[in-house]
Amino acid sequence: METIDLFVIGGGINGAGVARDAAGRGLSVVLAEKDDLAEGTSSRSGKLVHGGLRYLEYYEFRLVREALIEREVLMNAAPHIIWPMRFVLPHSPQDRPAWLVRLGLFLYDHLGGRKKLPGTRTLNLRRDPEGAAILDQFPKGFEYSDCWVDDARLVVLNALGAAEKGALVLTRSPVVSAVREGGAWTVTTRDSRSGQERVFRARCVVNCAGPWVSDVIGRVAGSKSSRNVRLVKGSHIIVPKWWAGQNAYLVQNHDKRVIFINPYEGDLALIGTTDIAYEGRAEEVTADESEIDYLIAAVNRYFKEKLRRSDVLHSFSGVRPLFDDGKGNPSAVTRDYVFDLDETDGAPLLNIFGGKITTYRELAERGLHRLKRIFPQMGPDWTARAPLPGGEIPGADYESFVNASRDAFPWMPRALVQHYARRYGARMKDLVGGAASPDGLGRHFGGLFYEAEALYLIEKEWAQTPEDILWRRTKHYLHLSPAERQAFADWLAARPAAA
Incomplete structure (x- = not known):
């Protein structure tokens, strides 16, 4: 049996971020993932590091501010996989008044202490080149900044950073049991390919299982929590890119949802996402034909060149494990995160509900703050100033x-x-x-x-x-x-x- 400080369950962005942060503070860490790193939600996102412009509509000002601050931190940490992108937002007066959109963009520019990225500007879409692909019935638009991220690589780089700080990273090694014994955890993993089992004695367990967080709490750890996640499906399609320039687009649909249309891999476009309550197995999520039709219709509402079903080269879908705040509308459910620390029998279990890619580093840092009393010997905060592997580029x-x-x-x-x-x-x-x-x-x-x-x-x-x-x-x-x-x-x- 191997004795360690911290056992992290889940190799998505939150688990990899927690493992890296903890290992860099001097704790002995094991990270176990039941499949491949980022195989679940963390490789099926819209691939953006962003503040969440639409969250302002739900008065999530603190979340937006923190995400905007993190946007700058992550740009410096990994400039090779995170880079600026300009988003063109054609204005549809039937959905939101122009003054409200402009006010939201003003707040977006100033809430987070923006330093590197250019601010918002108003566009004449009949004159400016960014509007060449847009229907003439949308003459006015806005352009603002956010960032692109290679989401799966962000996870892998955090896991790599954790390993370089001494963490043990186990992939395709589900946790088959976690038992409280004598003020600590006995955690057993099983390699899904070889069948080999490993047993660890851990002072604390951090549950970063994402859509499976409640399953780990109940079935694996035999514990309970009053909190829960709400599973929301988000689907994307990949099509050939049909507009000139490297700018992306953000369009408002009739139902007030926003759809991102981003350049992808040179000559392709990534379009998404949907927001649909999901009750199936997270491993089996796929994009429905109705979702594909929905995304195509949202694009065709604004662009001169019409997408057809035959243009869709690939589709993918992910399950977002959002903290269940009781909101009925999936789009209104908070993207914030919540910690639940269960210290039963002196064996702490930190469950993490919710979160988003942009705020993963801050989530990890705050999660470790919750464990400071358990590990008084651990070092100070360090990740805000440290490059991720490969990000050691002079001046970023x-x-x-x-x-x-x-x-x-x-x-x-x-x-x-x-x-x-x-x-x-x-x-x-x-x-x-x-x-x-x-x-x-x-x-x-x-x-x-x-x-x-x-x-x-x-x-x-x-x-x-x-x-x-x-x-x-x-x-x-x-x-x-x-x-x-x-x-x-x-x-x-x-x-x-x-x-």
């Missing part, structure tokens, strides 16, 4: 870093430099190793995908399956043919198990 200046990388690897095509820089930042040199030509990167699977990257992800980032590599840690899936994807799967399956 990504463009200068890319130019320097092109100089360092003059043999590498520009597109490949950009790909490695975006995924791995300052760690790209570890991936490239001693290669002096594309041939040095090993087998070419298609697109920008070489064997060296696959090996790096397997050896350094806990990747095991084609989906781990092609979908979560990279987006090569979108750029490879079915035959190329199958060839990679065959290559991976043929590797020795111990390799």
Whole structure:
């Protein structure tokens, strides 16, 4: 039996963030995830670090302010996977008056002490180039700033940061039991591939299981909580990009929901999301045809070029584990987070309900504050000023870093430099190793995908399956043919198990 301070259940963004923060404070930490890192909600988001403009309508001023502050912190910590994006909001007078939208954008610009990002401006969509794709019946619009994030990589980088601070990260290792014994926890995990069980003696357990948080409380830990999560399904579609420029769009639908239309992977667009109460198994969530139709209709209300069902290349859906605040409308349910600390029999269990990607770092920090009395020896706050792995870029200046990388690897095509820089930042040199030509990167699977990257992800980032590599840690899936994807799967399956 291994004795540790903190056992974290759940390898999504909150669990990975808590593990990294705790390990950096000097605590001994184990993080256990039942599937792959970010396999659930944390890889199925709208891929934005944002304050939540629409939350202002529900008077969530504190949440918006904290998220806007975190937006700047995360931009500095991971400039390779988080970058600014300008959003064009065509104004529809049938939905919200222009003065109300402008007031909301003014608050959005000033609530969080914005430093890096440009502020809001008013657009004439009949004259300004950002309006070229918009129907003439929407002559007025606004443009504001938020940030893009590679959500699954954000999770992996936090897990990597935790491991580099001494944490043990176990993937595909569900917790099969957690028992309070003698003022501590006896936690058993089982590797879902090998069947091997490991037993840990932990001073405290943190439940970051997201949609499964209540299942861990009751079935796994045999505990109780008066709080609960409300599961809300959000679906997205991926289509070919049809407008010029790198700006995104935010459109208001007839039901007052807002839909994001974002550039994605160069020549694609990511459109979402829906908000639907969900009662099924979180593992089985998929985008319904009605949701796809809803998203297409929202886009076609504003754009000259009409989307068709045949334009949808891919769809995905995630279950948001929102704290159940009793609101009837899924869109009105708070995106804030709540802690529930159960110290029964001197064995603390910290349950985390809710949260959003943008505020994960602050959530982890505040969660550790709740445990300060339990671990008086732990170190001070540190993550607000520390780069994530790969984010060790001077001045957080990504463009200068890319130019320097092109100089360092003059043999590498520009597109490949950009790909490695975006995924791995300052760690790209570890991936490239001693290669002096594309041939040095090993087998070419298609697109920008070489064997060296696959090996790096397997050896350094806990990747095991084609989906781990092609979908979560990279987006090569979108750029490879079915035959190329199958060839990679065959290559991976043929590797020795111990390799």
